Amino acid sequence: MTYVAKPKFHHPSIPVNALGFTRRDYEGSMSTLCAGCGHDSITAAIVHACFELALPPHRIAKLSGIGCSSKTPTYMLGQSHGFNSVHGRMPSVLTGANLANRDLIYLGISGDGDTASIGFGQFAHVMRRGVNMTYIVENNGVYGLTKGQFSATADRGSKSKKGVGARDEPIDLVAVAIQLGATFAARSFSGDKAQLVPLIKAALEHRGAAFIDVISPCVTFNNHEGSTKSYDYVREHNIAMNALDYITGKEPITIDYAEGADQAVTMHDGTTIHLRKLDAKHDVSDRAAALTTLEHARDAGEIVTGLLYIDREAEELHDALNTTTRPLNQLTEANLCPGSKALEAINAGLR
Amino acid sequence: MPIQAVNDFVIRFANVNGSGSASANLLFARSILRMGVPIAPRNIFPSNIQGLPTWYEVRVSERGHLGARGGADMLVAMNAQTFAQDVAALEPGGYLFYDSTRPLPPSTIRDDIVALGMPLTEICAAQYSEARQRQLYRNIVYVGALAALLDIDLGVMETLAAERFKGKDKLIEANQRALRIGYDEAMSRFACPLGVRVRRSEAVGDRILVEGNFAAALGAVYGGATVCSWYPITPSTSLAEAFERNCARYRIDASGRKNYAILQAEDEIAAIGMAIGAGWNGARAFTATSGPGISLMQEFFGLAYFAEIPVVVFDVQRGGPSTGMPTRTQQSDLLSCAFASHGDTKHALLIPDGPNEAFEFAASAFDLAERLQTVVFVMLDLDIGMNSHLSAPFKWDDARTYDRGKVLSFEELEQAPNFGRYDDVDGDGIPYRTLPGGHPTRGAYFTRGTSRDRFARYTEEGLPYIDNMERLEHKFETARGLLPRPVLKQAAKPTRIGVLHYGSTAASMDEAQQMLEGDGIYVDALRIRAFPLAHAVAEFIDGHDQIFVVEQNRDAQMRTLVSTDLGVATDRWTPILHYNGMPTSARYIHREIAARLRKPAAPQHLEAAE
Numbered sequence: 001m002t003y004v005a006k007p008k009f010h011h012p013s014i015p016v017n018a019l020g021f022t023r024r025d026y027e028g029s030m031s032t033l034c035a036g037c038g039h040d041s042i043t044a045a046i047v048h049a050c051f052e053l054a055l056p057p058h059r060i061a062k063l064s065g066i067g068c069s070s071k072t073p074t075y076m077l078g079q080s081h082g083f084n085s086v087h088g089r090m091p092s093v094l095t096g097a098n099l100a101n102r103d104l105i106y107l108g109i110s111g112d113g114d115t116a117s118i119g120f121g122q123f124a125h126v127m128r129r130g131v132n133m134t135y136i137v138e139n140n141g142v143y144g145l146t147k148g149q150f151s152a153t154a155d156r157g158s159k160s161k162k163g164v165g166a167r168d169e170p171i172d173l174v175a176v177a178i179q180l181g182a183t184f185a186a187r188s189f190s191g192d193k194a195q196l197v198p199l200i201k202a203a204l205e206h207r208g209a210a211f212i213d214v215i216s217p218c219v220t221f222n223n224h225e226g227s228t229k230s231y232d233y234v235r236e237h238n239i240a241m242n243a244l245d246y247i248t249g250k251e252p253i254t255i256d257y258a259e260g261a262d263q264a265v266t267m268h269d270g271t272t273i274h275l276r277k278l279d280a281k282h283d284v285s286d287r288a289a290a291l292t293t294l295e296h297a298r299d300a301g302e303i304v305t306g307l308l309y310i311d312r313e314a315e316e317l318h319d320a321l322n323t324t325t326r327p328l329n330q331l332t333e334a335n336l337c338p339g340s341k342a343l344e345a346i347n348a349g350l351r
Numbered sequence: 352m353p354i355q356a357v358n359d360f361v362i363r364f365a366n367v368n369g370s371g372s373a374s375a376n377l378l379f380a381r382s383i384l385r386m387g388v389p390i391a392p393r394n395i396f397p398s399n400i401q402g403l404p405t406w407y408e409v410r411v412s413e414r415g416h417l418g419a420r421g422g423a424d425m426l427v428a429m430n431a432q433t434f435a436q437d438v439a440a441l442e443p444g445g446y447l448f449y450d451s452t453r454p455l456p457p458s459t460i461r462d463d464i465v466a467l468g469m470p471l472t473e474i475c476a477a478q479y480s481e482a483r484q485r486q487l488y489r490n491i492v493y494v495g496a497l498a499a500l501l502d503i504d505l506g507v508m509e510t511l512a513a514e515r516f517k518g519k520d521k522l523i524e525a526n527q528r529a530l531r532i533g534y535d536e537a538m539s540r541f542a543c544p545l546g547v548r549v550r551r552s553e554a555v556g557d558r559i560l561v562e563g564n565f566a567a568a569l570g571a572v573y574g575g576a577t578v579c580s581w582y583p584i585t586p587s588t589s590l591a592e593a594f595e596r597n598c599a600r601y602r603i604d605a606s607g608r609k610n611y612a613i614l615q616a617e618d619e620i621a622a623i624g625m626a627i628g629a630g631w632n633g634a635r636a637f638t639a640t641s642g643p644g645i646s647l648m649q650e651f652f653g654l655a656y657f658a659e660i661p662v663v664v665f666d667v668q669r670g671g672p673s674t675g676m677p678t679r680t681q682q683s684d685l686l687s688c689a690f691a692s693h694g695d696t697k698h699a700l701l702i703p704d705g706p707n708e709a710f711e712f713a714a715s716a717f718d719l720a721e722r723l724q725t726v727v728f729v730m731l732d733l734d735i736g737m738n739s740h741l742s743a744p745f746k747w748d749d750a751r752t753y754d755r756g757k758v759l760s761f762e763e764l765e766q767a768p769n770f771g772r773y774d775d776v777d778g779d780g781i782p783y784r785t786l787p788g789g790h791p792t793r794g795a796y797f798t799r800g801t802s803r804d805r806f807a808r809y810t811e812e813g814l815p816y817i818d819n820m821e822r823l824e825h826k827f828e829t830a831r832g833l834l835p836r837p838v839l840k841q842a843a844k845p846t847r848i849g850v851l852h853y854g855s856t857a858a859s860m861d862e863a864q865q866m867l868e869g870d871g872i873y874v875d876a877l878r879i880r881a882f883p884l885a886h887a888v889a890e891f892i893d894g895h896d897q898i899f900v901v902e903q904n905r906d907a908q909m910r911t912l913v914s915t916d917l918g919v920a921t922d923r924w925t926p927i928l929h930y931n932g933m934p935t936s937a938r939y940i941h942r943e944i945a946a947r948l949r950k951p952a953a954p955q956h957l958e959a960a961e
Contacts, residue, residue: 029808058795061632061787074797074809080929081787082633084799085624092580092621096628096636099578099612104632104788125617223793228729293836324608328577329633329786333752335610336575338601340747346569346746351384 006030020052026051028078034268034296038190038216038231039069039138044095045193046107046136049200053103055243059218061097064108066092066121069111069138077107088119091126091135095317097100098131101327102318108134115142116152116171124172132316133208134203135182137173138190140218141166142228149238158225163316168348174308175294178287183314184210185290186307189234190217195305198244199252202273202307208314216305234303239267241282241306242275243291275307283312353413353465354424354444355546358413358554362547364421365437366490367431367944372429375490376407377516377739379497382508383411384560384741389416391858393934398677403435408653409741413554418859419734421936424547424696427493435459448493448500466476468540474536474702474863478529488529491823495533502544504551505534530947545811559706563735564639566706567665568593569745570713570948571637572601575753576663578636579613580625585677586733587667590639591615598664619644623651623664627817630662631798633718633758633786637663642671642684645691652726653692654800656823659725659773659782661720661756664688665713670932679738680733680930682854683904689727689882689912695820699723699830700882702730704857705891707742708880709735711714712835721756723785723830724827732903733935734855757783764793772796772807773819827883834881837888842873850944851888853879855911855934856901859910863944870920870941872948874899890915899944901927903935 006029006180014022026047031040050060057079065072066087073082085093092110110127114290115123115137153173154166177183184206188196196214203210217223217232223230228237242263263275265284275284281290291311293316297304324331354360366372373394380392382755391410397403410420428437434455438447443463449455451468471492475485491948498505509527516522534877537543568590571579578671595613602610616622622638629636645666655662667905668684670676690697700718701712712729718865720727759767759778764785770793773782782805784858785794796807804815842848857878864876877891892898892913898921900910914921927943929935 005858048708058791059788063628063646069865079792081795082797082799083784084797084801085627085629086654086800089624089651091621092616092624093628095614095621096578096625096630096634097578097624097632098628099580099614100629100632100634100636101786101788121617122621125621129614318612321612321614322608323612324604324610328610328612328629330577331577333575333730335604336577336753337573337747338603340749342571342601343745343747347557347559349743350556350561351557 012325017051019056021054021057022052023047023051025079026057026077028073028075031067031075034220036219037051038140039072040075040189041218042136042196043072044137044212045200047076047314048193048197049204051318052197053201053204059103060105060107062109063090063094063097064109065111065112065114067111067143069109070114071140073109088114088117090114091119091122091124091131094133095126095129095131098133098317099323100329102132102323103327108205109131110135110140110174111138111151112137112141112153112156113151115232116173120171124176125180125182127177127211129317130181130183130209130315130320132318134200134212135204136200137213137270138216139173139213139229140216140222141227141277142218142222144218144221150257155228158228159224161221161224171172172294172298173213174211175291178290181209182211183208183311184307185309186212187214187215187303187305189238189303189305191231191235191300192238195240195243200306202244202290205271205273206215206310206314206315208311217310237301237303239297239302239304241279241304241308242277242284244275244307265310279308284308287311287313352531353446353546354442356424357548357550359713360547360850361408361410361420361422361794362427363437364407365433366405366407366426367430367432368397368405369489370490372405372407372490372925375494377493377513378491378508379410380739381511381560382498382503383409384555385507385511386504386549388413388549389415389417389554389558389741390560390876391741392417392421393734395933396678404430411549412909413552413755414860415554416862416937418862419936420932429493430763438464438861441623446547448496463547467500468848469493469536469540474532478532488525490538491526492533495530496537498543499534499537499543500531501543502548503552515689517697520841534923537938543630548672555741558741558762560741562589562737562738562739563703563706563709564590564667564737565593566710566742566745567596567713567729567731567736570710571598571717573710573716573747574635574717576635576637576717577611578629578631579611579617579633579638580636580641581613581623581638581682582616582619582622582795584619584641584644586669586737587665588641589645589737590667590827592663600746616787617706620651621677623648623662627651627660630660635721636820637661637665638831639665639666639667640749641669642687643674645684646689649692653694653696654696655690656698657800657811658725658798659784661724661797663716663720663727663729665729665731668730669704669928675797676932678733680855680934682732682856682931683908683930685730685904685912687855688730688922691726695828697883698726698738699834700726700728700730701835702853702880702882703735704803704878705735705740705742707745710745718754721783722754722833723780723826725826727740730854732855736857750877757781759785759789759794761790762890764790767793770794770796771805771822773822774805775805775822777827779830782822831883831885834883834885836885837880838878839891840876842875843868843871845957846873846875847882847955848874848899848948849891849897850874850876850899850901851879851891851909851913852876856903857932859935859937859940860901863940869942870945872945874944883917884913888913889919892917892919898925899926899947900924903929903932
């Protein structure tokens with residue numbers, strides 16, 4: 001399969017955002033994933049979120065590893081630079097890119113194999129470091145490109161298409177991310193655009209390491225009876241903790257969730273996100289509570305979705321490193337080279 | 352007959368790791384340097400923090416032979432554990448200086464050496480009350496004694512102590528006192544000076560004494576590196592640490608913030624991943640590692656090669672394979688770097704001979720990486736990296752600017768509607784690149800390790816794949832002309848015998864060439880400084896009937912490289928290989944080449960640790 005461009009023409013009355021871009025301007029080339037793939041819904045949600053936030057596409061850098069999920073950056077944000085790196089190593093490449101230019105918006109796209117299996121170490125450390133990014137895992141519990149082997153997020157007892165049960169303890173990426181220092185941690189479902197789009201928007205607005213685990217059924221290899229990552233299973237077991245209503249000063253978010261109490265969360269840059277709490281007990285600023293909620297849901301066989309945890313005063317990697325406010329890739333000889341005088345002094349000290 | 356040698360001897364210190372001997376020994380070495388006499392100090396240390404044997408060797412050579420010589424003319428035996436072995440390795444007529452607090456069994460002292468016993472422990476016990484002080488100052492006391500024995504100016508040592516502990520008057524005083532105690536004790540016990548001694552000279556000139564890792568790190572600072580991601584591994588760790596120290600000194604902006612970022616990664620894979628991410632995004636980035644790290648980074652090297660991302664890798668080579676000899680030197684990563692990763696890959700290598708070139712090559716590696724949009728390896732080794740070498744002073748031309756390569760600016764993108772990331776516009780195999788965030792509507796492309804066409808669009812078709820691979824091959828040929836040229840040292844008389852060598856072998860090879868001339872054997876020596884090989888290497892091979900290749904590995908890796916890169920038959924070449932973990936020596940090279948020329952079929956001996 002090779003590259004398939006999407007036609008550029010569109011209906012003249014299609015809406016434009018504050019930058020004058022249409023939603024189509026945030027799209028990429030044609031998806032080559034299977035029809036009905038959850039990943040395509042996530043791609044659409046990312047496109048939607050970036051369009052609504054009116055992010056300048058060229059200020060976004062999209063990076064991925066290897067796998068079905070990691071192919072998706074080609075299908076979104078065609079005016080953004082993208083980097084499809086090596087399997088499980090997107091976090092390090094993204095970290096380096098971020099070090100080089102702190103001013104861009106970094107979007108990391110990965111899958112459950114890419115993140116929870118081969119890339120688990122890098123996932124852990126990128127969260128620990130607090131790299132300013134939005135890290136999305138498109139989680140279907142299986143390896144698609146190699147035809148359906150389990151990944152490390154497959155639930156114990158979940159049946160593969162060939163009828164084999166997963167026997168190992170599954171990795172809950174949201175719980176791990178919270179433990180390791182993610183300052184924005186959420187879970188959602190590719191089939192729930194109303195919940196997913198606002199979460200992606202909030203993650204993009206978050207300053208620090210933002211993580212979203214999106215359950216994304218694999219229609220070809222993991223959507224059958226007995227799978228715990230199928231559309232039917234996720235719909236039946238999805239417990240939404242909260243819903244994001246709107247971000248102050250941004251385009252309104254329309255959602256169709258049930259009534260609940262409003263919780264306003266002020267972000268580092270002064271914007272406020274408004275959550276509608278569906279579970280009155282859950283406080284998104286309480287890290288321990290988030291972990292407890294995840295543990296209880298796991299015992300009950302439920303999938304909790306929504307924003308689980310946020311630290312709005314988060315420090316990001318550049319704060320810790322105390323790097324200059326200018327992007328490092330823009331520094332020149334004048335900033336970087338100590339010059340011959342300094343070198344003479346160094347020579348003198350070595351005699 | 353005791354050895355008589357002025358400004359031309361080797362002294363070896365046998366110590367216990369962690370006993371504080373390193374700084375005392377350095378003080379000793381620097382005092383000779385301050386007297387204007389060239390030295391080559393070397394640490395021979397174990398993979399250990401405390402307790403195992405460690406040696407420090409100083410070669411004193413007025414004529415400036417600074418490679419390892421082999422053997423020792425004087426031994427300072429401070430480690431009972433290795434005493435017998437150390438004494439056995441002393442040259443006939445050599446001098447043994449030892450702690451005579453407890454008498455030695457007579458059988459351990461050879462009758463062809465001069466034994467100089469001084470009760471160091473007893474002296475220190477009388478002078479110092481604390482156990483740690485007794486141990487530390489014992490080292491300084493023997494350095495003071497050596498001043499008397501070797502005729503080193505005690506005042507020079509006192510000055511060095513004062514410089515080292517500047518601002519800590521108590522320490523200065525204590526060290527100077529210990530030096531004086533040792534000096535006086537030696538003067539009263541022995542007929543000073545000995546037959547081996549130091550005499551003031553002007554032979555050092557303006558040279559500096561510096562470790563290669565420091566030099567390379569400084570080169571990275573001067574070369575404009577802003578991102579360093581690394582994982583600790585001997586013997587490369589001190590390179591990253593020296594980069595950090597120098598940046599902290601020279602790279603702080605007016606607001607106190609850092610014009611650099613250094614991350615200690617979770618492993619070597621992440622370290623190279625970060626460097627590649629930063630290189631992709633337009634920063635000058637590097638990692639420093641050693642053989643095992645190179646192995647771990649292989650997949651990423653292929654990505655950087657194929658996706659054409661500038662990145663610099665310092666490989667401070669050590670004894671392999673596997674954990675091998677982690678604190679010993681070798682030149683055994685040549686092939687694993689030159690052809691790193693799977694598929695058809697090959698990479699540029701820069702091979703400095705010591706700190707001065709390490710500085711220069713480090714700085715220019717960033718220019719080359721960005722010009723060529725690829726990985727550039729700087730091949731150091733433990734001997735260059737972790738030992739101090741007397742080198743020409745560092746030089747920098749303030750008019751020098753960085754070559755940032757073919758990066759399209761906003762204005763250039765405005766003029767370039769048909770940007771093709773992998774389009775060979777200039778015919779040199781090097782395409783243009785753009786940086787994220789550079790232009791609102793132009794220049795964005797998708798970087799990938801998968802096959803793509805000239806416009807960076809994914810394709811699995813054969814023709815665009817081949818088109819791209821051939822362009823990469825063409826780019827490699829362009830690289831050939833941009834890299835440092837080899838350095839030729841011609842014999843005093845015309846000869847058809849040629850020697851190829853590289854890196855840290857240089858100092859010993861230069862000396863061996865002179866020793867051979869003393870025997871009437873004339874060889875031309877060509878020092879290779881980069882891969883792909885310059886045309887001058889092929890010409891040199893053409894111009895000689897018999898070729899020796901002198902290397903510090905088992906498999907004659909440079910011979911393989913030459914054969915592959917230049918397509919020349921190398922089966923009749925004679926490799927002179929030294930790979931026991933110690934630096935090769937002039938004596939060894941001289942002996943081996945001379946033996947081959949006398950008896951062409953003589954088998955090569957494997958040299959035991961000298």
